[in-house]
Amino acid sequence: MILENEIGISAFRNEWQKASVSILYTYGFLSNGYESFFKQHGLTTQQYNALRILRDQFPKPVSTSFLREKMLDKMSDASRLVSRLGAKGLVEVTQNTADKRLVNIVISEEGQKVIGTIDKDLHQLDAVMQGLTEEEAKTLVELLYKVRESLKTADERIAAKEQVDADA
Structure with missing residues (x-):
């Protein structure tokens, strides 16, 4: 209750x-x-997430579609997010030489500094889960994985039913 x-x-x-x-x-x-x-660090959660992905890929440039695919929030507008990070000087954006419709995104030196500063404070976020033991946290992660797998299966069933209905 x-x-x-x-x-x-x-x-x-x-x-x-x-x-x-x-x-x-x-x-x-x-x-x-x-x-x-x-x-506190002048970013949103989505902006940090994008910088984290870019840092992990550095020095390899990524596209907005790659960024969107790896984001925690799949509904994020990656193009707008990159524009805002660019305006803050945290990423460098250049045109893709192979495909002029795409851009290459790389975390800048300033972006590396900002994310490095945040890394020193990330332990503060762990505190939000301190009500659980490590074993309980591990179990929670496993259960949430099962939920995500169940959601994928449900989405596939819904898509298949919609296709059958559309074909009928």
Whole structure:
């Protein structure tokens, strides 16, 4: 009844609905905590995530589509994100010589410095999960993986049904 009281609902249809709502509700807390942390460094969570990906690829340039594919938030507008990072001098963007429709994105020296500074403080984010033991955290990671796999399977079933309906 704890979750029900926290969000003001009398009952859930079943434990699957309750689990889904609990994940969404918890995501709000995590998201707010992450946003507050990165705001101290003049970035959004998505901007940090993009810089993290670019640092891992450095010195190899990446495209906006590669960036979007690796982002935690798949709904991020990678082009706008790169523009904002470029305006802050944290990335360098050049035209792709092989395909003029694409751009090459590389983290800049300034971007490397910023992300290096943030790395020293990242342990602060671990505190949001300190209510769990390491073993519980490991179990949670495994359970969330199962949820993602279940979602992929559900998406595939829905897409297949939509295709059957469209063919009919």
